[in-house]
Amino acid sequence: MNALYESRRWTYICITCALALGAAVILARAHAAYLGDTLVRSRPSEILRDPTLLHFAEGEGPALYREHCASCHGARREGDRARGAPNLADGVWLYGNGAILDIETTILYGIRSGHPKAHNLTDMPAFGRNGQLSSQDIRDVVEYVLLLRGRPHDEAAAGHGREIFQGAGLCYDCHASDGYGVSDYGTPALTGRGGSWLYGGDPDTLYKSIYDGRHGRCPAWIGKLSFVQIRALSVYLYETSRHE
Numbered sequence: 001m002n003a004l005y006e007s008r009r010w011t012y013i014c015i016t017c018a019l020a021l022g023a024a025v026i027l028a029r030a031h032a033a034y035l036g037d038t039l040v041r042s043r044p045s046e047i048l049r050d051p052t053l054l055h056f057a058e059g060e061g062p063a064l065y066r067e068h069c070a071s072c073h074g075a076r077r078e079g080d081r082a083r084g085a086p087n088l089a090d091g092v093w094l095y096g097n098g099a100i101l102d103i104e105t106t107i108l109y110g111i112r113s114g115h116p117k118a119h120n121l122t123d124m125p126a127f128g129r130n131g132q133l134s135s136q137d138i139r140d141v142v143e144y145v146l147l148l149r150g151r152p153h154d155e156a157a158a159g160h161g162r163e164i165f166q167g168a169g170l171c172y173d174c175h176a177s178d179g180y181g182v183s184d185y186g187t188p189a190l191t192g193r194g195g196s197w198l199y200g201g202d203p204d205t206l207y208k209s210i211y212d213g214r215h216g217r218c219p220a221w222i223g224k225l226s227f228v229q230i231r232a233l234s235v236y237l238y239e240t241s242r243h244e
Contacts, residue, residue, distance in 0.1 A: 036056075036226075039228060039232060040231050044099065060228075060233075061232050061240075068225065076089065079198075083216070084198045084216040086196070088237055090196055091241045092196065095111075095183055096183055099238070100238045107234060119186050124209060124213045124214035133164065137169070140164060143161050145190050149191060150191075165179075199214065
């Protein structure tokens with residue numbers, strides 16, 4: 001009799017624990033769904049003032065980044081010059097000024113991704129291969145870019161390179177006459193204010209960029225990630241770029 005009683009008691013305890021655990025899981029999922037819905041519906045300024053939403057986004061972000069972004073942008077968001085994938089930790093942004101909605105737009109639609117809303121106004125022409133500039137012209141432009149960057153350069157060659165930059169090369173049209181870049185186009189700054197190089201700032205790499213052109217791209221994640229995931233990832237990248 002005692003054995004039967006003990007068996008029933010333990011069965012009751014196990015069922016109660018299982019029901020409690022199941023209820024806890026359901027409640028946790030419902031709470032996460034509520035936070036996700038609130039995150040998407042809230043303005044970025046409201047998210048940054050709400051510790052609960054901010055904590056939720058920063059909790060979701062690292063795993064999303066590791067799974068979907070790190071293969072191009074690096075485990076520590078340091079970028080990859082071989083791919084031309086920009087550094088996401090230095091606070092320097094190609095498109096916009098690094099606001100949450102700027103980051104979100106890029107994640108949603110990508111860069112030269114084929115999506116009709118992608119960033120796709122410009123890319124880097126192949127000035128050498130298309131015959132627009134000679135090899136010597138390109139070398140002189142490289143010297144001018146080194147000057148803009150505050151690095152050792154040949155003064156005479158840089159002077160000629162400046163003329164090409166501001167004239168026949170039309171470099172100013174995308175990178176701006178001061179070399180600071182244009183965020184509407186996603187053209188990087190060429191000055192000391194410009195953060196990390198996308199492909200590398202040594203003379204040989206600069207020559208290759210001008211001669212062969214560059215056509216970096218980022219996929220559009222709309223339809224691949226949920227809106228909650230994209231918003232959480234955008235908040236995470238915004239916050240980490242500001243605090244490192």
